[in-house]
Amino acid sequence: MKAFTLLVSLPATLAWLPGSDSGKIRGVNLxxxxxxxxxISDEVWSSMGCAGQNSEFDCVLALGQDAADAAFAEHWGSWITQDDISLMxxxxxxxxxxxxxxxxxxxxxxxDSEHFPRGGLQYLEQVVGWASGAxxxxxxxxxxAPGAQQPNQPFTGxxxxxxxFYQDFQYERALEFVEWMTTTIHQNEKFRNVGMIxxxxxxxxDVDQAxxxxxxxxxxxFARIRDAEASLGVSEANALHIQMMNEKWGSxxxxxxxxxxxVAAYDDHRYLKWDGSVAVDKESYIAASCADDRGGNTPTIVGEWSLSVPDDVQWSGDWDPASNAEFYARWFAAQVIAYEKQLGWVFWTWRADLGDYRWSYKDAVEAGVIPKDLDSIYDNSPC
Incomplete structure (x- = not known):
């Protein structure tokens, strides 16, 4: 059972979230x-024997299944730890x-044709167990997704x-996945705090391709998830929210x-780094974020965003993170204020071994750019 304080922004019988003064989702991606x-971590990737490979698929193919399984198991056991969850x-x-x-x-x-590491489920159980316990x-x-939902993107695996991805037999594999994951969430106690899939x-x-x-x-x-829940006797109050990219994404x-x-929810990804309509100067970035309207499909969570700026200027004097911490702190605040006009936000990502806090929440807190008291951003609003 999911026995949490209800989020006021969602239907009262259909949401769970640990109590927070803001009533908003404030999170990080793993x-x-x-x-x-x-x-995100060339050093770890190389230490696994994957140097020069573009994706998990490529690395498993290069290493062989057994060696790859061992390398990925070591990674899963060390990249995110229980101490990380406590620090969050x-x-x-x-x-x-x-x-x-x-x-x-x-x-x-x-x-015979796909190559991915095996054995991840026990590590997924571990991390959701830690998070649920916290x-x-x-x-x-x-x-x-099966077949890859984007070309030439390592994030597809x-x-x-x-x-x-965009063909019936691949959809069927994805449907089997979400049905299985739904059953796992409701039957495995360690998954008790999973409230959204x-x-x-x-x-x-591409509207036509999608x-x-x-x-x-x-x-x-939707039908497969709800049917799985019905077969398990899951009450409406414990039904999962089902999330899709919102219309602003472009699909x-x-x-x-x-x-x-x-019971739908929506995901919005917002990276000014790749928004050519915003002038690349500090005050334009602050102004754009302060005025940013991520509304539309409701409820929306801004599920990915960062403090990164365009590649061609990111290490210049005006943007270097070492000498511009005050700006990045203001820009972080401006983005949070905008995204909390919706249901909340999930930063990309918790950890990145780049020597650059703009992609790493953990490093940004340690650098004093992100405050530990997130409510304090409203006391010092840049907007």
Missing amino acids: GTHFIFEPW REYGLNTIRIPVGYWMKEDLVYG GMYIIMDLHG QYAPTAG ELVNEPVQ ATMRSSYYPDA GDPTESLPDTT
Whole structure:
């Protein structure tokens, strides 16, 4: 049973969140824990024997299955620890978003043509158990979909030349995954604080290519999740919220084929780094974030964002994190204030071994850029 303080922003019978004064989701992603993105930690990637490989798929193929399983097990056992979860709570965070791949359900993998590490489930159980014990809310995110939902993206788990997800047989594999994950969440006590499942992270930003995802996969996933819950006797009050990327993402209106959106939730990713409409200067960034309206589909969580700026200026004198901590603190506050006009936010990411706090929440707190008292940003608002 999920016995938490209810979020006032969601229907009263359908949400769970540990008590917080803000009533908002304030969280971090566990990036690279279960889907390794090499850019986040080249050193760890190399130590695993994966140097020069673009994705988990490529590394497993290069190392061989048994050697890869051992290397990834060592990574899963060390990248996020129980001390990290405790530190998140100390820093005022109440939520984690966990990116996982469909290969977590190992019988979905085509053994003759797909190559992914095995054995991740026990480590997923471990981290959700720690988070549940710490009273954190958990979003389970299908970050890597069958066939890859984006081309040439390590976050899908495979550096695929084309996006192969958008066809019926791949949707079926994703449906089997979300059905299995739903059953696992409700039957495994360690998953007791998982209150939301995301159907697919960052699908293509092409309305036509994503058409069958909206018309077929989304409504079918809702049906499979609700049928699984009904078969387990799960009450409406304990039903999972089902999350999709919102319309602002660019894949079309996720609700267009849904008969009932009462238990839907939406994910919005906001990186000014790649927004060419905002002038690249500090005051423009502050102004843009202060005025940012992430409204639309409701309720929306800004599930990915960072303090990173365009590559061509990021190490220049005006933007170097070492000499511009005051600006980054103001910009962090401006973004939080904007995103808390919605249901809240989940920063990307908790840990990044880059020597750059702009992608690492943990490092940004240690650098004094992010305050441990998150409510204090309203006392010193830059907006």
